[in-house]
Amino acid sequence: MTAGVDPVKLMKQEVGKAAADRVQSGTIVGLGTGSTTAYTIQFLGDRLKSGELKDIVGIPTSFQAEVLAKQYGIPLTTLDAVDHIDIAIDGADEVDPQKNLIKGGGAAHTREKIVDYLADQFIVVVDSSKIVDRLGSSFAVPVEVIPMAISPVMRAIEKLGGKPELRMGVKKAGPVITDQGNMVVDVKFDSIDDPANLEKSLNNIPGVLENGIFVGVTDLVLIGEVQDGKPVVKEM
Numbered sequence: 001m002t003a004g005v006d007p008v009k010l011m012k013q014e015v016g017k018a019a020a021d022r023v024q025s026g027t028i029v030g031l032g033t034g035s036t037t038a039y040t041i042q043f044l045g046d047r048l049k050s051g052e053l054k055d056i057v058g059i060p061t062s063f064q065a066e067v068l069a070k071q072y073g074i075p076l077t078t079l080d081a082v083d084h085i086d087i088a089i090d091g092a093d094e095v096d097p098q099k100n101l102i103k104g105g106g107a108a109h110t111r112e113k114i115v116d117y118l119a120d121q122f123i124v125v126v127d128s129s130k131i132v133d134r135l136g137s138s139f140a141v142p143v144e145v146i147p148m149a150i151s152p153v154m155r156a157i158e159k160l161g162g163k164p165e166l167r168m169g170v171k172k173a174g175p176v177i178t179d180q181g182n183m184v185v186d187v188k189f190d191s192i193d194d195p196a197n198l199e200k201s202l203n204n205i206p207g208v209l210e211n212g213i214f215v216g217v218t219d220l221v222l223i224g225e226v227q228d229g230k231p232v233v234k235e236m
């Protein structure tokens with residue numbers, strides 16, 4: 001491995017590139033959010049620049065993805081202008097053996113869910129630290145909440161058995177504000193036995209916009225690993 005290079009960064013780069021390699025010319029591409037998909041967006045830009053890839057349009061899942069796509073020369077469109085998405089590539093915070101996910105580490109899970117669920121093919125890109133036996137093992141479930149409903153939503157979440165915590169900004173006083181102008185509550189559960197049911201129960205609380213549990217939507221998980229000092233990509 002390259003001396004001094006962070007192995008997690010290497011895994012993210014490798015898996016981000018592997019996903020970008022699967023994108024074909026003439027397609028509509030959902031562009032995910034986070035540090036792993038940032039490499040996918042960069043490599044898509046490289047492929048466009050070299051002429052190897054032509055005529056793609058991206059649909060960003062966040063302000064971050066939009067900024068990166070513009071930086072790397074990927075033309076963008078909106079859901080008003082297209083009737084389908086061919087492929088979406090996105091990161092995740094946890095992946096279970098059924099390819100269910102927890103997402104929202106970047107507070108972008110609402111737009112990510114809209115775009116990723118619309119795609120004909122949804123590819124998840126993660127480093128190996130994200131693979132878990134059961135969702136909720138290490139990561140809390142992000143829930144996007146309309147600001148005026150924060151208190152009742154937190155009480156309702158406690159009744160569901162969760163421990164909610166308002167996500168606070170880093171280098172910003174006060175709570176994290178999403179691209180939609182809402183807040184995020186991170187909810188720790190002792191054990192998530194039925195992710196599909198929990199996803200529905202959380203979304204049924206008035207004031208909740210969307211939560212970060214993704215069930216039954218992932219087609220393929222690309223996992224970056226380090227083997228014998230070298231980054232490799234495995235499929236799940």
Ligand code: 5RP
Nearest residue numbers: 034035036091104105106108
């Ligand atoms: C953002 C997300 C990200 O995809 C997720 O947090 C993974 O990010 P990273 O690739 O930086 O580990 O869900 O809301």
